[in-house]
Amino acid sequence: MRPRILLVNPPIYDFAAYDFWLKPYGLLSVAGYLRSKAEFTLFDYLDRMHPFVAKQKELRPDQWGRGRFYREKVPNPACLKEIPRYFRRFGLPRDIFKDFLARQRTFDFVLIQTTMTYWYQGVAEVIEDVRETLQQAKIILGGNYVMLCNSHAQKLGADFLVQGINLEPLCKFLGITPDLSQPALWELYERLNVGVLRLTDGCPFNCTYCSVPKVYGRFKARPMERSLAEVELLTKRDVENIAFYDDALLFKPEKVLVPFLNEIIKYNIKVNFHCPNGLHARFVTKELAELMVRAGFKTFYLGFESASSTWQRRTGSKVFCDELAQAVKYLTSAGAKLQNITAYQILGHPHGDIQELEESMRFVNGLGIRGMLADFSPIPSTPDGELCQKWVDMDEPLFHNKTAFPIILLGFDESNRLKDLQRKLNRSLTK
DSSP states (O other), X not given: OOOEEEEEEOXXXXXXXXXXXXXXXXXXXXXXXXXXXXXXXXXXTTOTTSHHHHTOGGGOOOTTSOBOOOEEEEOOOGGGTTSOSOEEEESSOHHHXXXXXXXXXXXXXXXXXXXXXXXXXXXHHHHHHHHHHOTTOEEEEEEHHHHHSHHHHHTTOOSEEOOSSOOHHHHHHHTOXXXXXXXXXXXXXXXXXXXXXXXXXXXSOOOTTOOHHHHHOSOEEOOHHHHHHHHHHHHHTTOOEEEEOOSSTTSSTTTTHHHHHHHHHHTTOXXXXXXTTOBOGGGOOHHHHHHHHHHTBOOEEEEEEOSOHHXXXXXXXXXXXXXXXXXXXXXXXXXXXXXXXXXXXXXXXXTGGGTOHHHHHHHHHHTTSXXXXXXXXXXXXXXXXXXXXXXXXXXXXXXXXXXXXXHHHHOHHHHHHHHXXXXXXXXXXXX
């Protein structure tokens, strides 16, 4: 008899959360590898196509499928009680999950995805509710929180932790042999308006603030056939927007992205592509920009972080000003709209004294594109994360919170001033 497996994407406890093409891709990918070898059921707390959410007009998606989550105000955690922001629980109400569990037959396993280290409160909530109703089920945790804060994750009481990207121990625990050629199990959603995709794993760079090399290892391409099968599966579900979750989508494009996009064009697949994880502006060429626009890319997010060459060299030399300017020129010449191009910049980095953030914001604005301040989250095991021990207890994942840390480092007023400046600069582009 095939095992019955419940997949759960937990609610989020945080100061802010927004559906920026957020899907439990790791969870769905693992389930895809086990397709037809187990009976799967999905409960996604963050599914904005759920009937409960769909009834609420203010939560309707924008033209690209993004939108707000249902939310409820909750008390600030004790360690963050001094942060002058409202703390909230994002996702479907807890009672909906409890009612769902009460209607189900017994599951053999419950797989729970984790992402941000400081979102573990939602994971703890799910474990508590599962233990109350499904006493016999084995609970399995996987994802970034488990890999980056393993000792902390062990305290939540799961039966098994997936401690890396090697799935062999998990499959042995489940007693199932995987088929790694299978796409993610998107058919578990009753309704679906957006999808996500990865063509690659890992990153060739070693930016001092990023955990990707530690979590996903060296850069490598995924099988092209699997990626194309996944796009086909999504478009058959009438998905119109697909976001790439790659951390280095433009690296070695002639081997990965270019042949993929040529296949998209060849088969006349009509879909809107997005890149929320940020593109490396250095790799945007005239030819690649033209191909991306032709294949259906609609929004472009470029990692910039800082206009300071000193800061860039100290953190990994990711991109310099002239490279960003050239990338914007190539994209707009290819037909990309300026209002759909955004450059990320880090707010609250521990080397902020050399970051020249205001100058960076004005430089981006001068290119005619939107700027977006990405609040710095101190990630354990990264060089910059370890620096943050000066200000917070890194053994408590709640202190990794990206809203809290810039306020702790810069102060509430300065953090707000910089965010207000960014909003003012962005508004100036629409006048």
